[in-house]
Amino acid sequence: MQQIISFIIRNGLRLLFLLLLGISLWLTISHHSFHRSKLVNSSNSFTGYIYSKMASVTDYFSLKEENERLYEENLLMKNFLLNNKQITENTSLNLPVLLNKEVKVMGAKVIENSFRKQKNFLTLRGGTNQGIERDMGVINDKGIVGIVEHTSKNYSTVLSVLNTDFQTVAKIKKNNLFGTLSWDGKSTGFVQLTDIPRIESIMKGDTIVTGFSSKAFPEDIPIGTIERATLDESTNTSTLHVRLFNDMTQINYVYVVGNIHKEEIEELKERTEDNEQ
Amino acid sequence: MSSEIIKNTIRFFLLLLMQVIVFNNISLYGYIQPYPYLLFIILYPVNSGRYGLLLSSFLLGIIMDMFCNSGGIHAASCLILAYFRHNVFKISFGLSYEYQTIKIPTTSLKEQIVFVGICVFLHHLVLFLLEAFSFTLFGYAMLKVLFSGIFTIIFSVLIINLFKITKK
Numbered sequence: 001m002q003q004i005i006s007f008i009i010r011n012g013l014r015l016l017f018l019l020l021l022g023i024s025l026w027l028t029i030s031h032h033s034f035h036r037s038k039l040v041n042s043s044n045s046f047t048g049y050i051y052s053k054m055a056s057v058t059d060y061f062s063l064k065e066e067n068e069r070l071y072e073e074n075l076l077m078k079n080f081l082l083n084n085k086q087i088t089e090n091t092s093l094n095l096p097v098l099l100n101k102e103v104k105v106m107g108a109k110v111i112e113n114s115f116r117k118q119k120n121f122l123t124l125r126g127g128t129n130q131g132i133e134r135d136m137g138v139i140n141d142k143g144i145v146g147i148v149e150h151t152s153k154n155y156s157t158v159l160s161v162l163n164t165d166f167q168t169v170a171k172i173k174k175n176n177l178f179g180t181l182s183w184d185g186k187s188t189g190f191v192q193l194t195d196i197p198r199i200e201s202i203m204k205g206d207t208i209v210t211g212f213s214s215k216a217f218p219e220d221i222p223i224g225t226i227e228r229a230t231l232d233e234s235t236n237t238s239t240l241h242v243r244l245f246n247d248m249t250q251i252n253y254v255y256v257v258g259n260i261h262k263e264e265i266e267e268l269k270e271r272t273e274d275n276e277q
Numbered sequence: 278m279s280s281e282i283i284k285n286t287i288r289f290f291l292l293l294l295m296q297v298i299v300f301n302n303i304s305l306y307g308y309i310q311p312y313p314y315l316l317f318i319i320l321y322p323v324n325s326g327r328y329g330l331l332l333s334s335f336l337l338g339i340i341m342d343m344f345c346n347s348g349g350i351h352a353a354s355c356l357i358l359a360y361f362r363h364n365v366f367k368i369s370f371g372l373s374y375e376y377q378t379i380k381i382p383t384t385s386l387k388e389q390i391v392f393v394g395i396c397v398f399l400h401h402l403v404l405f406l407l408e409a410f411s412f413t414l415f416g417y418a419m420l421k422v423l424f425s426g427i428f429t430i431i432f433s434v435l436i437i438n439l440f441k442i443t444k445k
Contacts, residue, residue, distance in 0.1 A: 013327055017360045020335045024352035027339075028407050031348025040342050040349065047343050054298055114346070116304045117408065121346040157346060 031119075041150050041157050042112060042123045048155035052125050055111040059252075066252055073141040103218050106131050106256045108138075108156075115248050118185045120160040122251065127151045136258040137216035143223050143245040144168075145254050147216045162188055162248050169211040170223055175201065178211050179240070181223065188248050190227065193240040202229060208242050218257060281322055289337060292317050297344050300432070308421050311428040313436060314341065315400050318359050319393060320381055320437070323366070327359075334359035347408065354403035358396055365395045382441040386434070393433050394426075401426045 008015065027040055042051065108126035126132050128151050138145040138158050146158040146166065159166055162183055170181040170193055179196040193208060206226045210217040224242040231238045259265070296314035304310050317337055321330050338352030345351065369392040370384075381389060401422045409418040 013331070016328065016331055017356065020331065020356050021353060024335070024338065024349035024356060027342070027349025028353060028410075029348075031350075032410055040339060042343055042346050044343065050294075050297065050344075116310070117347070118414075119347070123346075 042121070043127065043150045043152045043155045043157045045152060045154065048111070048123065048125070048152070051111040051123050052109075052155075055109065055125075062250070062252060065250070069141065069252075076141070102260055104131070104258050104260055106258075108132065108254055108256050110251050110254055111155075113160075113249075113251050115160070115162050115188050118164050120162045121149070122146060122158040122160055122254075124148075124156045124158060124254065124256070125154065126256065127154045127156045129153050131258075132156050132256050133258060135216055135262075136256050137218070137221070138254050138256050139217070139221050140246065140251065140254045144210060144217060144221055145246060145248075145251060148256065160248065161191055161244070161246075168217065170208050171211040172196070172202065172226075173207040173209045173220075177202075181208075181242070189244055191224065191242050191244060193242050194237070196229075196238050196240055198231060198236050198238055202226065202238070202240070204228065208240070216257075218259070281325065285317075285321065285333070288320065289317055289333065293337065293340060296341065301345070306424075308424040309428050310421070310425045311432050312401070312404070312425070313429055313432040315355065315358060315397065315429070316433050316436060318355060318362065318400075319396050319433070321359075321362075323363075327363070330359050330362070331356065350404055350407040353407055354400045357403050358400045361399065362396065365392065365399070369395060382437050386438075389434055389437060390430065393437075394430050397429045397433065398422065398426050401429065 042048065106126065108124040108130070110122050111125050112123035114120045114122070122138070122145070124132070124138075132148060132151055134148055134151060136148045138148060144161060146160045146163070147168070148156055149159045150157045164183055164185045166181075166183055168181050169178060171178045177196055179193040181191055181193050183191045196202070204226055208223045208226065210219060210221040210223065212219040222245055224244040224246075227241045227243045229238045229240050292314045296312065300311050300313060314337065318330070318334050321333070334355040335352055338355035339349070341347075341351035341355075342349055369388065381392065384392075405418040405421045405425070406415075409415065
């Protein structure tokens with residue numbers, strides 16, 4: 001016993017070093033797997049406070065662009081509203097309106113946005129107090145931004161589209177071909193749509209939108225346009241390089257969208273899978 | 278002694294704030310990302326205990342990781358720098374040098390660059406290798422170490438000499 005104690009005293013510094021190194025390496029490794037650490041992320045109130053103070057200063061620099069963006073979005077909404085009056089008055093075509101009630105939308109302000117690394121995150125001002133929960137989708141007027149990863153009371157972190165761990169189901173709008181959307185970690189303007197069956201009708205400039213089976217996003221949220229395609233000869237599927245509608249380096253205000261019946265769907269899915277076993 | 282602690286605490290938070298507010302927003306051509314916050318570890322007084330250095334470096338790194346959402350890579354690289362710092366002292370100032378009394382700001386510019394340089398490259402090597410986390414990105418990580426390292430050294434030496442208290 002005494003020997004153990006004297007060993008610890010003699011090698012205390014080395015042991016402390018190895019212990020702390022072990023903790024940090026464990027944090028690093030778990031950061032690369034799906035279940036990221038809940039302790040070390042920027043959704044806590046300390047980092048959130050500093051980032052929101054910073055954002056309150058830097059906001060002034062982009063006020064003009066932000067106003068123009070909002071004006072354009074309003075224009076689009078107004079256009080849609082005025083042109084759809086006849087449709088909503090017609091009782092037989094109530095289906096889209098009913099379907100839209102599945103989605104709840106919350107606003108949030110981006111207070112920190114990284115896009116230069118392999119694993120990028122955004123920090124939002126808005127958390128569980130505002131109704132934001134894990135796995136909700138984050139979009140803005142132009143397209144998708146990311147998926148909520150961690151939440152605290154007033155802040156949340158978002159797994160950016162520009163994160164090599166990001167994955168969602170997307171489709172080509174005109175022919176409903178489904179694929180998996182992910183990022184290869186290279187350019188901030190492009191994401192990749194993989195596992196698309198080889199079909200001649202794919203054209204440069206075709207629009208990519210989110211698919212219906214996506215957990216986080218509602219259907220038909222715009223993502224980007226096809227820039228070029230590469231064919232994998234062995235599997236006969238092609239990878240499409242998609243130019244994002246969003247400029248991910250300039251995200252200011254976002255909408256957090258959640259499916260109201262998400263828990264119900266998950267429960268149903270679980271029950272079905274249990275039955276099959 | 279207590280004035281040393283206060284001085285180091287202030288330096289800890291000032292460098293951290295400067296890193297988060299200013300230097301984290303600097304990124305040129307995707308390769309240059311300076312991290313002068315590690316000056317805290319470089320300037321930590323030589324004669325005060327190494328336990329304090331290890332613990333405060335770990336804390337510094339873990340706070341940086343919170344801000345950057347980067348797992349534990351800053352914590353790991355700060356720890357390694359803190360643990361091997363006295364070896365770097367021996368390399369850059371020689372064994373015969375009485376390194377117990379060294380104060381970095383009072384040494385010559387050449388010595389400063391050598392010492393800060395070794396520290397920075399050690400830190401950046403661990404940092405960017407852990408960040409890449411795969412050998413397919415090894416070349417990219419090495420370029421980042423080189424270019425970011427050069428800029429971190431420039432900023433660090435500038436900060437050391439700007440805030441040097443000159444005795445008349």
